[in-house]
Amino acid sequence: MSVSKDSIAIEIKDLKKHFKEVKAVDGVSLKIKKGELFSILGPNGAGKTTLVRMLTTVLTPTAGDANVNGHSILSGKNEIVKKIGVCPQVITIYDVLRAEENVEFVAAMHGMPRKEAKEKTRKLLEDFGIAGRKDWSKNFSGGMQRRLNLTMALIFEPEILFLDEPTAGLDPQARRLVWDFIRDLKNKDITIILMTHDMVEADSLSDHVAIIDHGKIIAQGTPTELKERYGSDNALEISFLEQDDLEVVKSNIKNISFVANWSEILRKDRKTLLIAFKGGLKNLVKLLQQGFINNIDEVENMKFRQNSLEDVFLNLTGRRLRD
């Protein structure tokens, strides 16, 4: 059956979880479409894990409800857990089992026939680059344990997958491997809910991002929409060898429509120009073509800082995402 693009996988309705005076989740409402990768981006303590634990029926809400795959989290626990995969923030593996035994154990809990479980396990471990390890999983590196944990969440082909900080503690190489794998999953029509405080991760993987802070959603949209609506301008800082060269470029760029008007800020030495501009990398290329191409020999140094979800968070809250 092909699923209509716009059908809803999860609808969260004014969901709350209070731990005494701590309002961990404080009235979250969201709609997550089938087949999309929806990230919930927020700093430490924002309420991401608490939200996942309610949606996966581990934790009972203080108020509100959510519909997951057609069932209420208040009354449909048994139906929901059959269709979801969860990769928790804290790695949860049996460390005196081998990799494939861990995965096969989860398959058995879901009642998957042994032969099928063995085949699927082998294939998944290969995909994740951890096939062939025969020792106990407690000897695995953190990155390998994380990948094993992901495999365990995927063995029974869930319709909805919850990933709570799936790349926390991984080195850049392992992080990229997990990202590639998540991108592959997107092509298989699995709905993915990704909790992260990593803005690069959210930006590069998500169809939609909701930003959470102090238990509330403070903005949502596609990464591009968020950056356009709440982000900052891109900034290009150029140091010239001579002040005259700077003056030439300044007059060249004066009439470019996407250059912000506050951009003619000169540094003390009067040889450094900061240009703020809107739009993506295409505009950077245009800017270089129109403003510099004849003066490039006179440029001593150039720095480029692109508008990011970090800026979005900073502009919305006055704080940085990671402190």
Ligand SMILES: Nc1ncnc2c1ncn2[C@@H]1O[C@H](COP(=O)(O)OP(=O)(O)OP(=O)(O)O)[C@@H](O)[C@H]1O
């Ligand atoms: N069982 C609990 N009892 C009391 N307070 C809790 C409990 N679980 C979470 N909290 C509090 O709720 C708030 C949200 O925590 P949560 O773990 O959901 O945040 P998070 O966004 O997942 O953070 P992180 O990025 O650090 O994983 C925090 O202030 C936390 O201390």
Ligand SMILES: [Mg+2]
């Ligand atoms: Mg968390």
